[in-house]
Amino acid sequence: MFAIETKTLTKKFKEKTAVNAINLKINKGELFALLGTNGAGKTTTIKMLSTLILPTSGDIKINGLDILKDRQKIKEILNVSPQETAIASNLTVMENLEFMAGVYQIKNKQQKIDELIKIFKLNEVIKQKAKTLSGGWQRKVSIAISLINEPKILFLDEPTLGLDVISRKELWKVIKELKGKITIMLTTHYMEEAESLSDRIGIMANGDLIDVGTSEELIKKSNTKDFEDAFVKIATGGEL
Amino acid sequence: MMRALNFSKRNFKELIRDPLSTIFALILPLFLLFIFQTIKIPSEQFNIENFTPGIIVFGSSFLTLFTSMLVSKDRASSLLIRLGVSPMKTTDYIFGYVLSFIPVIIIQNILFFILACFFGLQFSYSMILTVLTSIIIGMLYIVIGLLLGSCFNDKTAPPLSSIIIQLVCFTSGMYFPKEMVGDIFAKICGYLPFESCVTIIKGIMNNTIEIISLKNIVVFVVYTIVILVLSIIVFKKKMISDNN
Numbered sequence: 001m002f003a004i005e006t007k008t009l010t011k012k013f014k015e016k017t018a019v020n021a022i023n024l025k026i027n028k029g030e031l032f033a034l035l036g037t038n039g040a041g042k043t044t045t046i047k048m049l050s051t052l053i054l055p056t057s058g059d060i061k062i063n064g065l066d067i068l069k070d071r072q073k074i075k076e077i078l079n080v081s082p083q084e085t086a087i088a089s090n091l092t093v094m095e096n097l098e099f100m101a102g103v104y105q106i107k108n109k110q111q112k113i114d115e116l117i118k119i120f121k122l123n124e125v126i127k128q129k130a131k132t133l134s135g136g137w138q139r140k141v142s143i144a145i146s147l148i149n150e151p152k153i154l155f156l157d158e159p160t161l162g163l164d165v166i167s168r169k170e171l172w173k174v175i176k177e178l179k180g181k182i183t184i185m186l187t188t189h190y191m192e193e194a195e196s197l198s199d200r201i202g203i204m205a206n207g208d209l210i211d212v213g214t215s216e217e218l219i220k221k222s223n224t225k226d227f228e229d230a231f232v233k234i235a236t237g238g239e240l
Numbered sequence: 241m242m243r244a245l246n247f248s249k250r251n252f253k254e255l256i257r258d259p260l261s262t263i264f265a266l267i268l269p270l271f272l273l274f275i276f277q278t279i280k281i282p283s284e285q286f287n288i289e290n291f292t293p294g295i296i297v298f299g300s301s302f303l304t305l306f307t308s309m310l311v312s313k314d315r316a317s318s319l320l321i322r323l324g325v326s327p328m329k330t331t332d333y334i335f336g337y338v339l340s341f342i343p344v345i346i347i348q349n350i351l352f353f354i355l356a357c358f359f360g361l362q363f364s365y366s367m368i369l370t371v372l373t374s375i376i377i378g379m380l381y382i383v384i385g386l387l388l389g390s391c392f393n394d395k396t397a398p399p400l401s402s403i404i405i406q407l408v409c410f411t412s413g414m415y416f417p418k419e420m421v422g423d424i425f426a427k428i429c430g431y432l433p434f435e436s437c438v439t440i441i442k443g444i445m446n447n448t449i450e451i452i453s454l455k456n457i458v459v460f461v462v463y464t465i466v467i468l469v470l471s472i473i474v475f476k477k478k479m480i481s482d483n484n
Contacts, residue, residue: 050325075327088250090257095250102246103326129257145322167381 001064003028003153003183004049009058011044020042020207021058026200028063028152031175031184033194036204037235042187045204046155049185050080062153076104079151083158085138086145089131093122093141095220096130097148104149112148120144120174136167143174154178156186160193172197191228205235241342241376247336251310252343261306265344269299270355277359285416292297292356293441294414296370297434299348300378301408303341303403307385315478334468338382345378348369370445373465377437380464385472390478412438430455433463 004026008106011019019041026032034042047053049060051071060067061075087096097116101109117123120140130141141157146154159166159175177199178184186195194201195215202212211218211234215227222230271297276286283460285288314320316406323333345422357363385455386403388397409415412434428436443452 037250052324072327075325078325080322080325082318082321084318085323086252088319089317091250092253095253099246099250100322100326102249103328104242105242173445 001028002026002061003030003063004032004090004185005059006049006057009045009048009060010056011041011048011053015205019048019055019206020172021205022209024202024209024212026146026183026185028183030182030200031179031186031198033198033201034187035189035191035194035201036186036187036191039077039206040204040235041207042204043157046080046185046187050078050082050155051075059104063172076149077151078155079146080152080155081139081143081146081150081157081159083161085135085142087130087138087142090129092127092129093133094126096141096145100145100148106148112150116144116147119177120149132169138172139163139167142173143171147178148203151182153183153185156184158187158189160188160190191231195227203231203234210234210237241335243332244335244339247328247332248339251337252288252338252455254310255340255344264305265299265302265348266351268302269295269348270351272298273352273359287447288356288359288361290316290442291414292352292361292480293370293438293445294346294412295356296349296353296374296445297377297412297437298408298414298439299352300345300374300381300403300437301405301434303344303378303381304385304388304404305398307337307341307382308389308392308397308401309385309394311386311389311475312392312397315389316394320479324479328474330479333475333479334386334472335387338379341378341382342375345375349374359468366445367448373441373444377441377460380433380437380460381392383464383468383471387467387474390471390475408434411435414438431459433460436460472483 002025003022006022006024008021009019010017010021014198021031022045036042044053048055050068051074063077065074067074086097090225091099091213094113097113098109106112117126118171120143122141122144125137127234130138133141143156143159149167156175160171163171167210175184186197200212201218203210203218211221213221218234219227219230222233225235273291276291277288303393353361353367382406385401392400411418411429411432413429418429418435419421436459439456440452445447
């Protein structure tokens, strides 16, 4: 059984096809990166996989559960860290963690919160209101919150977008620590991020999933010298 | 229900940490009550027994503004994306928003009564009943805010909510009898729920239940239920369309 499995997954917005019949199989514990240009369909794919929007057609199975029939059960086992920081701005970091623990009705609430504070080193900002935090801290808190329900599958939409190098590397460290323990699907613009973090990479362009493989496989397949060149060649169909 | 309570706790914190909310929900109605009692306008309308119910309903009308601001801001932020993938259901959101404003109504009423007693309103147990009635009356203003916040964005919903506040001022009879403006206006006021709200509060507070007509109750109940159902439908629809 795959953690995520899609069959001809399609999303249309009126005339525009945002995601075009993609077939995807992601193993349990795998870190899968969706890489693509702006408007490639990465975020729409994540929104469908995370139950936020309904597909126009096609099937999605999360841990063997059907996204339409078992929606409520699926919601219990996944979580998402959206592209923009998703935290309650007037609440402190601690209150944000407590709030989301309440949303998921976590039984060992305090223990879980303490664990996340330790992993993400949130102690120094724990009493600060979320809106007063720097972009890097907000993103860290946002990702910490998404682990509150110990999800089996975690979607990270552009987790390091707009962050400085140090904040980005810090987040990478945390994501690497999560690798293998849960299934992670992340979207990114950054080649280096996809290459460094993921087990496999899917390249999307204009709603199509063009290719899937490890970074080495994609470099080899495209007959290029590095991953950036491989991405450009695959995403543009060799036009650049 | 636990999820709704948890959500309402967060909403209440967001609300009380916004200084504008305190100014509009508490200080402005208190200021009006103070001013109109201090200048002693020679009109029955402004007797403390008649004016306090108007102030209570006027205070409640700000709940429309706060609810619409909170809902429309939540819709604009990514927080609702996070909540959208969580096991929270539409009823949890709606109850969460509604419940968060109940403490505000109670605080408002207590402060209004303290000031009204200072200006000569006799303390009575009917005040406790009035607080409970205000919670029910407040539902109407909360659900109007829910509907506006669900239909419009965070730039449009607050000004539209201000129209509701103005409607309360002009059509509830708190400042002048509706008949003063003419028959048609008086008829329109009768079909809007705001005058009924003031009459219900006035009847309970002053122990003059006979002034509350069946029409008052029907108008209030129908508006509240219809708007509640509409807001649930629109909120549910918007939760999906906002994420498209």
